[in-house]
Amino acid sequence: MGDQHAELDWRDQAIPVSTRFDDPYFSLENGLAETRHVFLAGNDLPARFAPGFHIAELGFGTGLNLLTAWMAWEQAGHTVPLTFTSFEAFPMTADEMARALAAFPEVARYADRLVTAWKEDKTLATLKGINACVILGDARETLAAESFAADAWFLDGFSPAKNPELWDASLMAQVSAHTTSSGTAATYTAAGFVRRNLADAGFSVARVPGFGRKRHMTTCFKAPA
Numbered sequence: 001m002g003d004q005h006a007e008l009d010w011r012d013q014a015i016p017v018s019t020r021f022d023d024p025y026f027s028l029e030n031g032l033a034e035t036r037h038v039f040l041a042g043n044d045l046p047a048r049f050a051p052g053f054h055i056a057e058l059g060f061g062t063g064l065n066l067l068t069a070w071m072a073w074e075q076a077g078h079t080v081p082l083t084f085t086s087f088e089a090f091p092m093t094a095d096e097m098a099r100a101l102a103a104f105p106e107v108a109r110y111a112d113r114l115v116t117a118w119k120e121d122k123t124l125a126t127l128k129g130i131n132a133c134v135i136l137g138d139a140r141e142t143l144a145a146e147s148f149a150a151d152a153w154f155l156d157g158f159s160p161a162k163n164p165e166l167w168d169a170s171l172m173a174q175v176s177a178h179t180t181s182s183g184t185a186a187t188y189t190a191a192g193f194v195r196r197n198l199a200d201a202g203f204s205v206a207r208v209p210g211f212g213r214k215r216h217m218t219t220c221f222k223a224p225a
């Protein structure tokens, strides 16, 4: 699967939409604000940031979540790099990534560095200033082989109705197995089967207000065993 790539259409010339999954990569309203609401605030960040903090993500996409977390980390005054591990089965090209990220001038400084590193190596081995790693391939196959434990998860597959494999019970169990005992996870969706899969995987799950027109989203923390 490592040689598969993104198949894109562009809405309003600016927003990438996956034709494989028939879904946009980020909110049509405001991707950066959505990332901050769902994934940062949803994981109680930046308040929980501490040296050695590790974020993991399902669905790297344009890298917007990485850039937003990286900027928040630096703005919080941390000098030791953030660790960020993401999973992606259908990587876009560097040109597509640059085009998508051009909509967010606020993160341009970081986006330029990301796109340069992505051009060289899509695992981000050459990206400086953040311990980033993108693991290419189907997360259902790749996550189980990894040995890290994340402090916070960004669950960012396409909508559960269109991309159910990125939300299934065995993958949510793997997410839980790769989370520290005080770790958290957040996602923009409040789909019932996703919340059930997270609860069955050992998370305490809450439904909280979503971003923009989305009424609800999901946050969870590791329930004591």
Ligand SMILES: C[S@@+](CC[C@H](N)C(=O)[O-])C[C@H]1O[C@@H](n2cnc3c(N)ncnc32)[C@H](O)[C@@H]1O
Binding pocket: 006, 024, 025, 026, 058, 059, 060, 061, 062, 063, 064, 065, 066, 087, 088, 089, 090, 091, 137, 138, 139, 140, 156, 157, 158, 163, 165, 166
């Ligand atoms: C909503 S987009 C992610 C947006 C991204 N976080 C960003 O900041 O731009 C969902 C991503 O999940 C990826 N994806 C879908 N199925 C996958 C799978 N089975 N394994 C790994 N990645 C997958 C898609 O290719 C897509 O890039």
